[in-house]
Structure formats: C-alpha cells, structure tokens
Amino acid sequence: MENATLNTEVVSRAALTVPKRSLGSRLWKERYCFLLLLPGLLYFIVYRYVPMLGNIIAFEDYSPFQGFLHSPWVGMKHFQRIFEDAEVVRVIGNTLLLFFLQTVFAFPVPIVLSLMLNEIRSERYKRTVQSIVYLPHFLSWVVVIGIVTIFLKTEGLANKVLFTLFGMEPISYLQEPHWFMPLIVLEGIWKDSGWGTIIFLAALAGINPNLYEAAIMDGANRWRKIWHITLPAIRGTTVILLILTLGSVLDSGFEQIFLMLNPFTMEVGNVLDTFVYYKGIQQSDFSFGTAVGLFKGVVGLILIVSANWLAKKIGEDGIF
Known part of the structure; x- marks a missing residue:
C-alpha cells in the first residue's frame, strides 16, 4: 500500500515537472484547425471589424474631399441631433x-x-x-x-x-x-x-x-x-x-x-x-x-x- 502511494506521488511530481509547450508550438500543432478557421476569421476582420474604423465620421463633419483625418471634429453634435x-x-x-x-x-x-x-x-x-x-x-x-x-x-x-x-x-x-x-x-x-x-x-x-x-x-x-x-x-x-x-x-x-x-x-x-x-x-x-x-x-x-x-x-x- 505504501509503495503504491509512493509511486503515485512520484508520477504526480513527474507530471508537474513536464515543461509546458510554448504558444507557438501549440499553434503549430493545431495548424490545420486554425487553417480551417482562417476564411471565417478573414470574413469578420475584413467586413465587420475594419469597417468599424469608419465610425469616426460620426464625430466629425465629414467631407469626402477632406477625408477622415482632416474633416473638422465636432464631438457629440450629431448624436444630439438624434434626440432633437x-x-x-x-x-x-x-x-x-x-x-x-x-x-x-x-x-x-x-x-x-x-x-x-x-x-x-x-x-x-x-x-x-x-x-x-x-x-x-x-x-x-x-x-x-x-x-x-x-x-x-x-x-x-x-x-x-x-x-x-x-x-x-x-x-x-x-x-x-x-x-x-x-x-x-x-x-x-x-x-x-x-x-x-x-x-x-x-x-x-x-x-x-x-x-x-x-x-x-x-x-x-x-x-x-x-x-x-x-x-x-x-x-x-x-x-x-x-x-x-x-x-x-x-x-x-x-x-x-x-x-x-x-x-x-x-x-x-x-x-x-x-x-x-x-x-x-x-x-x-x-x-x-x-x-x-x-x-x-x-x-x-x-x-x-x-x-x-x-x-x-x-x-x-x-x-x-
């Protein structure tokens, strides 16, 4: 019984000392799964998240000729108009x-x-x-x-x-x-x-x-x-x-x-x-x-x- 307990403790300590894999190695191991996810991720990034950057014009008096960076900043002016x-x-x-x-x-x-x-x-x-x-x-x-x-x-x-x-x-x-x-x-x-x-x-x-x-x-x-x-x-x-x-x-x-x-x-x-x-x-x-x-x-x-x-x-x- 004591030998069995001792063996269990040895196995547990050995498991604790096993080095964890780095993030890169884990990504490489599951590379095919991530490859399957890639089209969906690209869709959301290109068509959902990137266009969100355009929301900045809600805080500007946007002009296509001046662009995002040079249109005058007006803050919450347009949001006030929503309720007025x-x-x-x-x-x-x-x-x-x-x-x-x-x-x-x-x-x-x-x-x-x-x-x-x-x-x-x-x-x-x-x-x-x-x-x-x-x-x-x-x-x-x-x-x-x-x-x-x-x-x-x-x-x-x-x-x-x-x-x-x-x-x-x-x-x-x-x-x-x-x-x-x-x-x-x-x-x-x-x-x-x-x-x-x-x-x-x-x-x-x-x-x-x-x-x-x-x-x-x-x-x-x-x-x-x-x-x-x-x-x-x-x-x-x-x-x-x-x-x-x-x-x-x-x-x-x-x-x-x-x-x-x-x-x-x-x-x-x-x-x-x-x-x-x-x-x-x-x-x-x-x-x-x-x-x-x-x-x-x-x-x-x-x-x-x-x-x-x-x-x-x-x-x-x-x-x-």
Whole structure:
C-alpha cells in the first residue's frame, strides 16, 4: 500500500515537472484547425471589424474631399441631433413598434410550429411538412415582395377573390398606411418561421423519452405533457433566442422594409435602417447617418448584455 502511494506521488511530481509547450508550438500543432478557421476569421476582420474604423465620421463633419483625418471634429453634435430631430424620433417610434409586433406575433410562431411538428407520428408526413415550411426561407426578399405585390395590388388576386365572393370594392393594401406593419409581420412569419423551427426541433429531440413515459403512467394527457415537460425543456433555447432578438431591437431588416416602402407608407414605414440609407447615402449626410447607425448598435449591445444578465439571474445559462 505504501509503495503504491509512493509511486503515485512520484508520477504526480513527474507530471508537474513536464515543461509546458510554448504558444507557438501549440499553434503549430493545431495548424490545420486554425487553417480551417482562417476564411471565417478573414470574413469578420475584413467586413465587420475594419469597417468599424469608419465610425469616426460620426464625430466629425465629414467631407469626402477632406477625408477622415482632416474633416473638422465636432464631438457629440450629431448624436444630439438624434434626440432633437422630430423625424428621427418618429422613425425610432416606428422601429420600436415594428419590433414589438414581430416579437409578440412572429417570435412564438416557430415554437408553436415545432411543437405541432413534434406531435406528428408519421415520419414521412413530418418530413414533407418540414420541407414545405422550410422552402420560403430560401427565397430572397425581392421574390417575396414580388409575390406579395402580385397578390395584393389593386387588380391582384386577393381583391378579385373578395369582389367575387363578397362583392367588396378593391382595397389598396400596398398604399394604405395601416396595412404596412401587419404585412411586414405576416411576410416575416411566412418566410422565416419554418426555418426557425430547426433550432426548437433540435432542442425537442434532446428530451428524455422516459419523462413522457413517466407522465403517461401518472395519467397526464397530451396537453399536460407539453406544459410540464416539453415547454420547460426548451425554455433555455427560447431565452437565448429572445436575448439575441433583443439585440436587434432597432434592426428591422433593411431589404424587406425598403422594398415595401412607397410615398404613401413612408410616414409609418420608415425605420432606422432605411432612414440611415436615405439620410446618409441619398442626402449625403454621412456623419449624421453614421451617428444614427452607431447609436443603434450601442443600444443593441446594451440590451443584449442586460438581457443576458437577467437570464442568468433567473437561472438560465445566457449566451456568455
């Protein structure tokens, strides 16, 4: 027994005296793994981090002729304009309203859809339904808005059906301001809800089947199993996705909004993404447009950190 203990101590001391590899040697040993990471790292460096240096013009009265280094420095002038400009306040209101509608109506749809797909017992029928609901995700917004325009224009299919069945006069869905927000939310649900179910279906696949068997032995029906087993099992995934969603509270999606906007809906449909484009590119107010974009990014970062902190306080893992 004493010999065994002595041998263990010798081995432990020998392990402690093994010299640690240098950083260079470890990088060389894992060189092929880092080589695989290189394209992704280059993408983020070139297209994400390097352009961030251009945010300096938010603190300048930038002129393309004077450049970054010689344009006059104005400090927080353009950020003050954000809260003094009535148009910016209206645009922020539109953005927050759209985010609220998308969170309330669009965010729960993938959860409900994944729960419904999870209850299908026929694998062939389940795979068929999954394929059908996934397909819209692979359509570009140009195609989606084109389809919506064909169906909802004044002489489109929707108005023809309403006139044929109910004798209703044509409705200008695309020109009526009060239809803009509902159409944006419905388009997002149709296009991306099926794709969003992938994450929740993966979470559902990790639930222990013994839990359902035990619930059946206790007399639980299908709704009880969903409420007491399924939903708690995907709560962590839901919280993480909600945190990521909060990070994009001021990011409404430029392409969809831009394609849906027209002079009739500009008042209610202009959001921060499109405002930055119109102000910064079309009107050449580069510094103010950059200040609005930087403000949007900072708010998103604060919300992500705050939501992650709150998630950890209630017992979830969070994203970092």
